[in-house]
Amino acid sequence: MDPLLMIGAVTVAGVLIGGGVHFLPVGGAPAAIATATGVGTGTAMLAAGSAMTGLITAAAMTGSPLWLILAAGAVGSMLMIGITMLVGNWVYVWGVGTVPASAKVETDPLTKYNQEKYVTPGTEGHGIPTVCYVSGIIGGLLGGVGGGLAYWAMYESLIGITSFATPLKYVGVELVPAAMIAGIFALGLFFVNAVIASYNIGGTIEGFHDPKFKRIPKGALACLIASLATGIVGVLIMNGGAF
């Protein structure tokens, strides 16, 4: 693959990942004690879970057309983030005993249910209400497509190089170095962009209805430049195939 195309694909992937993180209901430490809306952990952990699942499903489609790899990555990430939010909600509803509600909006923009009445005084909401859930799924979709795109770009760049394409035997299993390098590169890109986006939102966000969501252009710009730098460094890996 042309190195410039690879840098371009990685940059687009980074922007998709960084943008996707802005959609996730990241509750952080306050949500861990059910005093803020969202999943009670940081962006890096949510990204780790959904990115790795997305990469595994994307990598399972290796060799398929691009759209299938992207779709597989998106479905994997969406499933993982969806399951995380669903199980989180079970804990908030039946474990903590709170009603999923957001303090950032008066009524849920999607279901039009009243939120204010159900927010415990002194908290900023709790659980994952419908709007946050839908927003999180959109985030998973963007992140998964981004991760799949980065994986595809790196894999296609490396598979043309003999030393990366030759399968190795390890304890009886055939391993293709190109796939693993592409996987770890995409994972690295995912973390870099997830953390930059996380800096941009100041750690916590509820989803696309949150006022902090307006910061997305800045976050996307920062992710674009960071992914460009990562992509340029990534191109160097392609040149290491002469061993």
Added chain:
Amino acid sequence: MSVAAGGGSESAVNPKMTAGIGIVGGLIGVYLTPFHPVLGPLLASLGAVCAIIWGADAIARVASYGLGTGVPSIGYMSVAVGVVGVLAGLACGVMLGNVFLGPILGVILSAIIGAVIAILGKKIVGMKIPVLLTGTMELTAASAISVIGFSAAIAGGIGMAPIVSSVVATGFIALLFIMNTMAIQHPFNACLGPQENRVRTLKLAASTGFISMAIVGILGGLFTAKGAVIAIIGAIAWFITIKMFLKASKEEAASVAWSGMWPKEEEL
């Protein structure tokens, strides 16, 4: 999330000292790898432990300002940059025809990406942490040395070919990614707070580094001389350092108990 906010208070440990341990110890360990089949990998893994201690100190200096995203996030980011930088650096070594250039180029490339991210964080995102640039660069460089050190220990060499075939293609790189992140970010994440004592934090960093080294020994082949030596020395060193950390924790917990409760907010 900004439990650690408050800024860079006077540290009990000189930052230059930990940086020296990390850079000098780490790189010497890595570069001595090819010279002996058993002692070389052992030194490489010890070098990685030095880098982990440096990284833990760097993360403590940056995250004490309160990142707003928790301590682990910057750890994950730095090791992600370190892994990408190391692979690119090793490839550069192949490109330039000298494998010995690989590790140092990997560290430099990682520090450059770290600098780009820190500048973006300051200029575009608007983070107000004065040490963000130097801290992130140190952290990414330390992560890169720790990744290359453990990779060299598993592979028994510092070239692209042994590392790709025995660390990357086998998937151990993904384990190293998470393990080094944990080893670097956990010490400060566990010890942060108003009573944080950097010496105690670094004792915990040494123990997380050594337990990672023991696991690296297992990955390198527990039934080979190389893997067994790394695993056993790592496990013994872990036992010593975790005892030192537990002792320090108990002593300092007692001093808090005997001096009464913490002061009220307005007295601070």
